[in-house]
Every structure is written in structure tokens, then in C-alpha cells.
Amino acid sequence: MSQRNQTLGEFIIENQSSFKYTSGELSRLINSIRLAAKVVNHEVNKAGLVDILGAAGDTNIQGENQQKLDVYANEKFIQTMTDRNIVCGIASEEEDDFITINSKDENHQNKYVVLIDPLDGSSNIDVNVSVGTIFSVYRRVTPVGTPVQLEDFLQKGTKQVAAGYIIYGTSTMLVYTTGDGVNGFTLNPAIGSYYLSHPDMKFPEDGRIYSVNEGNYIHFPKGIKNYIKYCQMEEGDRPYTSRYIGSLVSDFHRNMIKGGIYMYPKSSKASNGKLRLLYECNPMAFLAEQANGKASDGFTRIMEIEPTELHQRVPFICGSKNMVEKAEEFMRNAE
Ligand code: P6P
DSSP: OOOTTOBHHHHHHHHHTTSTTOSSHHHHHHHHHHHHHHHHHHHHHTTTTTTTOSEEEEEOTTSOEEEHHHHHHHHHHHHHHHHTTOEEEEEETTOSSOEEOOOSOTTOOOOEEEEEEEEETGGGGGGTOOEEEEEEEEEOOSOTTSOOOGGGTSOOGGGOSEEEEEEESSSEEEEEESSSOOEEEEEETTTTEEEEEEOSOOOOSSOSEEEOOGGGGGGSOHHHHHHHHHHHSOBTTBSOEEOOOSOHHHHHHHHHHHOOEEEEOOOSSOBTBSSBIIIIIHHHHHHHHHTTOEEESSSSBGGGOOOOSTTOBOOEEEESHHHHHHHHHHHHHTO
């Protein structure tokens, strides 16, 4: 049983035995993410003071301007996991292709791959709005000791062994699951330790918050339009409240605590939506389901979608179970 104010390190050790792949490697992986998050948090928190704002001048494979902090966060997470000889491969939103990491110890071959969005919502950085890091962990499927392959990354979300996010907000939190519930740890920046502040997090079955960019309303499918109008109706427990931060991690985190639904549907402008399946939707779906929530593309469970490309996008609806099921009902009825 986890105790409040337990440190993340104590929690990992106490729960390591409950993880079916007990080898300590996953614990070391979570620890490396914890360390990188502290380093990135330090930079995010002083972004306004140091010339680290603004685009790095390049654009990533998504065609999005790379903010310097995007590049910095990407480098820090990759370097931290590489230096600690924990994973055999990394895929990142900021990298066109996956990165192969050869073990430094021929007697120990690594078996995990990590997929990461190093700084999601980065367009919020220079307006001082919270941003986040999202990560997803799989066991490789190709032979241990051989170079990692694309198929090690193109696995269904149901195969994830761990997933989580760091939210750089009014406080910095690490929220993750290894398939045995969701726990949230808050960083005490004064001493650099994370403390278990949100044990066993759960989505309320229902909620009163809907999160969607209504600026795209006219481009949405009819089912989504009908669901948004349903949310706005004066009837029963509605109208709901619209809250959209423009940072998936922040909207998801608030909805998990208060109850709510987040939607990034497909549209006539984006035929598969905007969010990436492998390092945004799958990890958030794993967390949602572990917290009694739900995540689909409007018709199919996100974690059942068979990946075909590293940076593929999917429509994403995620949050309180009853709200997601109501949105799915509107999508089905509009077919
Ligand atoms: P839009 C950030 O770029 C992101 O990937 C999510 O964090 C966020 O919810 C969404 O895109 C915002 O996109 O098109 O509404 O600005």
C-alpha cells in the first residue's frame, strides 16, 4: 500500500516486485525520466529569463517550428536514457527516425524502447502556459542484442509496459502507470525530490468539462458537432464548462482530477486529426484506462489501433468514461 509523501524512489522500490517484468531495468528507466524531467523543469521555469525562448530556426517532421526548449528537452531525455544504458531505442516527436542505442555492456543487452513527446504544447512556452512531456515504454519484439527495428516501435498501445507524463505547471508533477493504476508525484524543487501527492488517480465516471478547439468547429465531423451542441444545451447537468488550454497534458490532467473529456477530432483540415498515435495518444490512453477512463478515435479503442507509421496521427477522444461513450454515441448516430 503506497503512503502519502513517499518519495518516488521509495515508491519504485516498494512496487518493483509487483511489476511482472521485475528486472530493475524499468525502475532505472523511470528513474532516468525522473532525472531528465528535473533538468528540463529547471529550464522551462526560467525560460522567460534566459534566451531559450523562440524557435530554434528548424522545423520538425511535423512541419512545426521547433522552439529552442523543444530541442533542449529532446536532447536531455535522449542523453539521460542513453548515458544510463537502459534502452535499445528511442523514438521522438522531434526526430524524423528512431534512434538506435547500442548497449555499452556486451554482457547486458537492453530490452526496452521509449517513445516520447519531449515537450508537448511548446507553443505555450513563450506565453507562460503549462506544457508537458509524454512518454511510452515497450519491450522490444525483435531479438535482444540485435539492432532495434521499426517494428519494435510500431506496437499496439495494449503492449505498453509503462506510460506517463510530466506536467510543468504551477507545480511540476510526474504521473505514470506500469499497468497497476496511476500515481502522481509532485516535485519539491527546494530539495529536488518527487513526493507521492496523488495516489491511485481515477477519472470520475462523469464530468462537466469538455476540452476541444471550437475554432475548428465548422471543420468537425457531424457527430462531433452534435456532441458539442449537446454539451452546450441547458438540460439536466448541462451546459458543461468549456476549458481548453492548448496543452494536452494540462487538459488531460485537469480532466482526470475533476472529470471531463478532451477531443482532438479529425476535420476537413486534418483528415486524421493532429495528435500522434505512438507518443501522445497511446500513452495518454494507457493512463486513462488505468484510471477508469476511456480513449478512442470516436469508434475504435485507441490502444487497439495497429500502428503503420512512426508519426501517424489519429483522431483522439479521451476522459471520463460516460462522457467518451456519449461522444461515441453521437459519432455512431451521425454515420
Ligand atoms: P490546436 C500541442 O501542440 C498539441 O499537440 C496538444 O498538446 C494540444 O492539445 C493541441 O496540440 C493543440 O492544438 O490545434 O488546438 O492549437
